[in-house]
Amino acid sequence: MSDVAALHFPKSSPLTLDEPRLMGVLNVTPDSFSDGGRFDGASGIPAAVAHARSMAEQGASILDVGGESTRPGAARVSSEEQIQRVVPVIAAVRAMLEAEGFDATVISVDTTRVAVAEAALEAGAQLLNDVSGGAEGRAERDGGLAALAAEAGVPLILMHMRGQPADMQVDPWYEDVVADVTDHLDAAAESAEALGVSPGQIVVDPGIGFGKTLTHNLELLAGLGGLVEHQRASGRHVLLGTSRKSMFAKLDPTMADSTARLPGTLATTALAVAAGCRLIRVHEVLENAQAARVAWGITGFQ
Secondary structure, eight states: OTTEEEEEETTTTEEOSOOOOEEEEEEOOOTTTTTTTTSSSSSGGHHHHHHHHHHHHEEEEEEOOOSOOSSSTTOOOOOOHHHHHHHHHHHHHHHHHHHHTTTTTTTEEOOOOOOHHHHHHHHHHOOOEEEEEEEEEETTSTHHHHHHHHHHOOEEEEEEEEEOOOTTTTSSOOHHHHHHHHHHHHHHHHHHHHTTTTGGEEEOOOOTSOOOOHHHHHHHHHTTTHHHHHHHTOOOOEEEOOOOOOOHHHHHHGGOOOOHHHHHHHHHHHHHHHTOOOEEEEOOHHOOOOOHHHHHHTTTOO
């Protein structure tokens, strides 16, 4: 078991990455691009817990709770408002997981703010998912979320995003998108390692759809195997998040509505597994788990 890659947590068993693992999306926001308003507010907590239970039953190893939309053009949300949104949900989901025997299911918090992350960890989160790649939290305190991850002994996800959600899709440009994103993720990971986060506790995410054109996204997906191999050589892991992205509508107009993009998501889930990616962030857990199992059955012996 010591040779098996895994994410480690202070008070629970490791999450082994000897096979693909799914991260289920649980947005507690009024304005997320595909599921905003379903689980936010006090009245949404029972629905959020029920959805979390369903995702855990369907095979999600991680439940990712976010209180700030990162859709293109989204306005920022204060730390105070994020805490009000995510902490009650995380506490309720944690209680449900413990009461119903989902001991191996991990809760992550999707935030760029240190104060939100601290409150989420206290409420029962075990993993930090930072779409700013560590950049924003450093404005709050030295080292930002990376320093907090090191102190708390929890894993850290670092995503690539050019700009902010409000402006990230305004004429994004790269010299070489695969090389540029790889260099950015390396720098973010190395900064976290310098603050005490071990490479095996770092997950990098190329940030499909975050400050990228359709061509950029396709080039990154085509180069995913090389990115995975590069990060694995440094002891790190890779997460892919393409679920319900607008890129699918650009490739096929029948997927114009965000809820009609499951086929595109499944295709990229299979692609990610074949490329060696072991963490995949999705909305529809059951179908993606099925696709991942088939892809793993085909490629898992390579």
